[in-house]
Amino acid sequence: MDHKAMRIEYWKKNVRLMAVLLTIWAVVSYGCGILFVEVLNTIRLGGFPLGFWFAQQGSIYTFVILIFVYVYLMGKMDRKYDVHE
C-alpha cells in the first residue's frame, strides 16, 4: 500500500472509531439520561432510580472511559499506520 492510500485508510478508520464512540456517547447521555429516563426510573439501583442515576452519575463515568478508550485505540492505530510522532 502506498503512502497516500495508507493515509486515506487511517483517516477512514479514525472516523469510524469516532462514529462508534460518539454513538455510545449519545445513547448513554441523550438515550438513558433524557429520552428513556422515565422508563428507566421504574428500575432501581439501590436508592437510585436508574434513569436519574444515568443523568446525574452514569453518563459522566461513561464520558471519562470513552476518552481513554479513544486515546488507547488511536495510539495503537497511529503506530500501525506509521503516523505517530
Added chain:
Amino acid sequence: MSIKMWTYIMVGLTFSIYLTIAWLSRVKDTKGFYVAGGGVPPIANGLATAADWMSAASFISMAGLISFMGYSGAIYLMGWTGGYVLLALLLAPYLRKFGKFTVPDFVGDRYYSNTARVVALCCAIFASLTYVAGQMRGVGIVFSRFLEVDVNTGVVIGMIIVFFYAGLGGMKGITWTQVAQYCVLILAFLIPAVAISLKITGNPIPQLGFGGMITEGSDAGQWLLTTLDALNKDLGFAEYTQAFGPGSKSMLDVACITLALMVGTAGLPHVIVRFYTVPTVKAARVSAGYALLFIAILYTTAPAVSAFARYNMINSLNNVAYAEAPTWFTNWEKTALIAWMDKNNDGIIQYRAGTSMIGKPALAAGQTGPVGQPVYTNQLAPGANELYVDNDIMVLANPEIANLPAWVIALVAAGGLAAALSTASGLLLVIASSISHDLYYRIINRKASEQRRLTIGRIMIGVAVIVAGYFGINPPGFVAQVVALAFGLAASSFFPVLILGIFTTRTNREGAIAGMICGIGFTMLYIVQTKFMGMGNWFLGISPEGIGVVGMLINFLVTVAVSSFTPPPPAEIQELVESVRTPRGAGAAVDH
C-alpha cells in the same frame, strides 16, 4: 479561632502560593505568554484545564441549582462534561497539529481570510466577556460573606490579584497557578461533601451516599432520594428524581440545553487554547482525558451535595420557629442571600413552592420584626412560601449547615476563590490575546517587535480586567445564568466552523463567515428578546440557555449552503486540512 480568622489564614496562604508561582513563571517572550512555551506535560495540562474549566458557577452555583432543580440539574452535569468527549475526539488533536496560538488564528488561516479572523475574534471576545463577568461576581460574593467586605470591594480585590498573575506570567503563569488552584478547589469541595455524606448516610463516598439510606433522625432507614421525593411533593415542588414533571423543563428543552452546553464547552476559546500548550498530538488527546477525569471528581460529587443540601435545608428550616432557627441561617441573612418574610405572622418559617417576595431581598436598615427578624422593603409575593433562598449559598453555607469546624468553612471560601480566579485568568488571557495577537499583530502591524507585542498583551489584560470588574459590580443576571449564555454564543459561532474546517476540505471562506454571523446573530437576538425584552420562549419553548443549539444548526446549514455555491478553497488549504488529520509532524506552536 473564629471563621473570619481562619478565612484570612486560608485565603492569605493560598493567594501567596498563587503569587509565588506567578512570580517564578514570569515570561519574557510571546510564546511563553500565549502557549506557556508549548511544553506542558499532559497531566499538568489536565489539572490546569480542569481548574480553568471549573468556574465560580461550577463550584458555587451548580450544586445549588441542582438542589432546586432535582433531575433537571442533569443538564449542567451532562452538558458540562459531555463536551469533553467532543473536544477530545473531534477538535483537540487536530487543532494541536495545526499548531497556532489562538482559535481566531485557526479560523483566519483555515479560511484564508482576515474577515473570518475578525468575526472569530469578536465571537471569542464576546463569549469570554459574558463568561468572565460571572466569575468576578462569584469572587465578590465569596469575599463579601467570608471577609465581611462589600461585594464590590471583593470584586476589586479579585481584579488586582488576577491582573498581577495573568499579566506577569501570561499562559505560563496561569497554567501553573491553575494546577495549584485545582488542588485547593477540589479539596475544598470534597472535604465537606465527604463529611456530610458520612453524617447523613454513614457512607464516606458522596457518589454512593446520596443513593443510600438515612441513618439518623425521623427518616432513619429510608432511602435519601425517596425521602426527598416525598418532601418535595409535600411542599408543592416536582418530585426530586422525577423527569419532566409539573413545573420542570420539557424533554426538548432539557435535550437542547444539554447539547448547547456540550457543544459550547467544545467551542469555548479558553478551553481550546489549552490544547496548544502540550508538546504533541497524542499529549493533546491524553490531556483531554485527564481534564475530564479531574472535572468528573467534582461533577459526580456535586449532585450528591445537592441532594444532601436540599434535605438539610428543608429539615432545618421548614416549620421551624424563627427564634429557634440555626445560626447559619442568621449568619447568611446578613448577606441577603437568604431571607424570611413572615407572611402569616406566626413567627414560624414556612417553606413552600413558589416565590416569597418580588425581586431580590432589600434590607430595611435598622428595623426588626416582632420575633427579631430583619425587615425587607420588598413587596410580598402571593402564595404560602415565606423563604427566599439564593442558589449560590447552598455550597458556601453547606459546611455551616452540617456544623463542620471553622477551618473547613474557610477552606470552602478559598476553594470558591480558586475556582473563580482560575477561570477568570484563563478568560482574560483569551481576550488579551485576541486583541494583541489576532488583531494587533496579525492584522494591524505584522512588524511589531516581540517586546512591543508582550507589552500590548499585558495592557490588554489590564483593560479586560477593568471591563470584567465593571460587569462583576453591575451583573446582568445571576452567576450560572450568565455563564450559560456564554455557552450558547460559543456553540453557535465556533463549533460548526471548527468541525467543518477539519472534517471537510470543501468548506470555504464565504461559507464560514456567513455561517458564523447568522449563527451568533440568531442566538444573540433570541437571548436579548427573551432575557431582556420580556418576550416568551417563542421558538418551540426552548429556553435562552438552549437556543445555542438552534444557532449552531443555522450556522452549519448556512456554512454548507454558501460554501457549495461559491468557489472551493485554494489547493494549499485543502492540503493543509489533509495534513492536520495525521499526528506526525506536529512541531511546536508557532505564530506565523
